[in-house]
Amino acid sequence: MGSKTVLIVDDSLTVRQQVSLTLKAAGYNIIEACNGREGIEVVRSGAPIAMVICDVNMPVANGLEFLETIKGDAPAPPVPVVMLTTDGSPELIARAKRAGAKGWIVKPFQSDLLLSAVRRIAGEAGL
């Protein structure tokens, strides 16, 4: 469990700190990115990422652009992504699902809920 790495893509330092504290306490390694473009660079770098937790509304490249780009890149099944956002609109959730997202969490989040999602998704990733 401790060797698995989670990429957090969020423009909010506060949210990255919240997620990071929760997951580090559970033994995960963390990589952070401040927007979708940085997130794409991390994924393309080949870092051994078990899963991604990604905001939607971000500058430079938003979370759905991130999701659609890495899906287009991947020759194999892409790294699993869970969206973490304030937005609960069915339209955006459907778009994320079509782009291959594995889940959707609406902020503010409870730490135990986030951890259960990461354990389920990162556990399936098999890294």
Added chain:
Amino acid sequence: MAGKSNEERLEEILATCLEELFKEAGLVAQRVSGEHEPLNLRESLTAFCGFGSTDFRASITVLGSADLFSRLHPLPATVTPRDLADWACEFVNQTVGRYRNRLLAYNVSLALGVPQSALAENVRLSSSLRNSHNPIRFSIDGVMLDVWLELNIRPGFQLADNPADERAGALREGSLLFF
């Protein structure tokens, strides 16, 4: 909300969103009614987010003391001034996001901008569109927080009288959905 204008109703919905956020943060916030004098704050923070739909464009501006944002912060033991500025943005982001979710039930779909924050000193919020200066004001343990909703509504727009069931399917805050 019968007999109220679009602006008043949209402001009431926003105030409810804020009350929910404070409650979830474990804070007791009381809405302060009446005409408000400007907050006389030093070392305060302000955060702003624009948004719009096909029927109106709008913005939310939040103004409060650094101390208050520190108390609202989800990780209060670790905050630095940089953290507070970032948290002010995230607070506005969560407010506007919740507002967007609520308005879906009124068949209003908002596109959101990216929040910004700034240090503020002796700032007075006022409207370029309305002849009034009366923000939504909350008292949190006696410390005031002002929230200003600026609205530019398309002529002829009428907010639906009642929300549709369960916010027209918007996923509730704190929810997790697996695909």
